[in-house]
Amino acid sequence: MVKITFLPSRKEIDVDPGTNLLQAAALAGVPLEGICGGKGTCGKCRVRIVAGEAVLPSPAELKFFSREELTGGSALACQKNVNRNTTVKTENQANVDDRKTALQGQPAVPAMPYVEKYHLKLKHPTVDDQSPDLERLLVQLPLPEPEINLSELAKLPRVIRSAAYAVTAVLSGRHLIAVEPGDTTHRSYGLAFDIGTTTIMGSLLDLNSGAVLAVGATTNPQSIYGADVISRITHAAQNGGGLQQLQEKVISAANAITGELLAATGIGEDEVYEAVVVGNTTMSHLFLGIDPTYLAPAPFIPAYRQPVTVKASELNLSMHPSGRVTVLPNIAGYVGSDTVGVILAADLDRRRDTCLAIDIGTNGELVLTAAGRVLTCSTAAGPAFEGAQIRHGMRAAAGAVEAVTVNEDVQLKVIGGTAPRGICGSGLIDAVAELLAAGIIEPSGRFTDPESGAGASLPPRLRERLRRGQGGYEFVLAWGKEYAGGADLVLTQPDLRELQLAKGAIYAGIKILLKEAGLELAALDAVLLAGAFGNYIRKESALAIGLLPALPPERIVPVGNAAGDGARMALIARPVRERAFALPERVEHVELSTRPDFQKEFISALAFPK
Numbered sequence: 195m196v197k198i199t200f201l202p203s204r205k206e207i208d209v210d211p212g213t214n215l216l217q218a219a220a221l222a223g224v225p226l227e228g229i230c231g232g233k234g235t236c237g238k239c240r241v242r243i244v245a246g247e248a249v250l251p252s253p254a255e256l257k258f259f260s261r262e263e264l265t266g267g268s269a270l271a272c273q274k275n276v277n278r279n280t281t282v283k284t285e286n287q288a289n290v291d292d293r294k295t296a297l298q299g300q301p302a303v304p305a306m307p308y309v310e311k312y313h314l315k316l317k318h319p320t321v322d323d324q325s326p327d328l329e330r331l332l333v334q335l336p337l338p339e340p341e342i343n344l345s346e347l348a349k350l351p352r353v354i355r356s357a358a359y360a361v362t363a364v365l366s367g368r369h370l371i372a373v374e375p376g377d378t379t380h381r382s383y384g385l386a387f388d389i390g391t392t393t394i395m396g397s398l399l400d401l402n403s404g405a406v407l408a409v410g411a412t413t414n415p416q417s418i419y420g421a422d423v424i425s426r427i428t429h430a431a432q433n434g435g436g437l438q439q440l441q442e443k444v445i446s447a448a449n450a451i452t453g454e455l456l457a458a459t460g461i462g463e464d465e466v467y468e469a470v471v472v473g474n475t476t477m478s479h480l481f482l483g484i485d486p487t488y489l490a491p492a493p494f495i496p497a498y499r500q501p502v503t504v505k506a507s508e509l510n511l512s513m514h515p516s517g518r519v520t521v522l523p524n525i526a527g528y529v530g531s532d533t534v535g536v537i538l539a540a541d542l543d544r545r546r547d548t549c550l551a552i553d554i555g556t557n558g559e560l561v562l563t564a565a566g567r568v569l570t571c572s573t574a575a576g577p578a579f580e581g582a583q584i585r586h587g588m589r590a591a592a593g594a595v596e597a598v599t600v601n602e603d604v605q606l607k608v609i610g611g612t613a614p615r616g617i618c619g620s621g622l623i624d625a626v627a628e629l630l631a632a633g634i635i636e637p638s639g640r641f642t643d644p645e646s647g648a649g650a651s652l653p654p655r656l657r658e659r660l661r662r663g664q665g666g667y668e669f670v671l672a673w674g675k676e677y678a679g680g681a682d683l684v685l686t687q688p689d690l691r692e693l694q695l696a697k698g699a700i701y702a703g704i705k706i707l708l709k710e711a712g713l714e715l716a717a718l719d720a721v722l723l724a725g726a727f728g729n730y731i732r733k734e735s736a737l738a739i740g741l742l743p744a745l746p747p748e749r750i751v752p753v754g755n756a757a758g759d760g761a762r763m764a765l766i767a768r769p770v771r772e773r774a775f776a777l778p779e780r781v782e783h784v785e786l787s788t789r790p791d792f793q794k795e796f797i798s799a800l801a802f803p804k
Contacts, residue, residue: 494527535760
């Protein structure tokens, strides 16, 4: 066996010789992006080898790293098989999670939880009253015959007597979750999880008051098997034990978040009685350990659509083992319970104006309310907005270019104020919008020729940045002396194509939903941008590249992590959860793959606005 040490986490793992670093990271629980599933084609699983044997770079590494980077130990984790003890430094993605958790607010509904606690003073048994302990308890509860877990029944005699017959019964609906000594009615807690393809977020709430006590997030460790849901479905379908691997990854991440939240608040696992979970349809399947194989091919059939409630012990979640875990319902194969969360948080099922909600992540989900109808669809936007498939793309961590200004030269705003390491989604949209305005990018999506026409009249510093690259012209955002990677940080022609495909899919989805409702773009009273990405992009830049409908900017409103907000609302408020349960029958799903007009709208949406 050889020992792999990952910095800065200091996690260690013993693996068989010949194991590659990406596999070792998965075993150690170290988050690394494996967007291409370890094929060496995406260049995102970047690490720096601090100590270990010197191995010649692979062809993939020669493609993605400069000579200086390779000399400094830079490597792709999927390309490095280790045969001796090795120390590896990974990129810290903490800023990604911090930016997402900063968007969380308090639920805008009063607490009316499913979990109820009853402080009971039981009669002491006597020779004349030999009623069993359970009957003595049940006679004082509002439910005549609640469901009882064997594990709780086994502890009942000692709990009652240790508390001198003064106990608290914990009920969730018809389920008797626990019997606790003394009066614990003032301590009742729950968890809300938003299981994203890229990021998992968790919140700890006080069920009595509805207050959010702590929030945490982490990178979804399933990303080591691919950045998108299709990659993960394929892994589950084609690898023995693949489904179990994917479920274990998401459960371990949820438990890690829970551990941090409980440690920060001083709350015990046994005081957490309920959890509500949302995620896209694939993530919900994987969280529950349900085979997602038939979501990938048409006609995209999920195993279930209705809400699913199970005991926490069935999932090995770090909470009261008899607590209840509810995954909110899905709407369709690619419109999941996270969209249900968005609908709840934005009151889309109750609005009477014409409102469009867009949740832009690894996939793009759209919801349109019009004349009392609620329509939804999902577009295959791809992971470009998360930095994937972009030459120097990265998530919104320290070192990511998040904003770009172009005048006589280029000014960059970098997360953390450090040297740039790459560009995230908001920076990509900004850069393209600015370069369009400067005439460096044409509406067709091609870079202009710096030697002729408009390109020849560019300011000297901008013209110097526009040069020929491997896939056509490219634009230098940061020179090598300014770029943490050592080589020039560039925006390439293929990068522009990836952005065009992503924004074109979303815009086409918007047009189809409006067409289904018999409306034009001008009829939209409001556009809501859900998710962290929607809160950090500049509306003006999104409008400039044609990602959003050409509306006055004041009609475009960021609404934070609406999916997570909806999960929290459903956790603490019974009426909200009942609304959620009814939504699959209420919402009209529009399947874009069957629409002959979608391709036409998609092609027309590829160009940038003139």
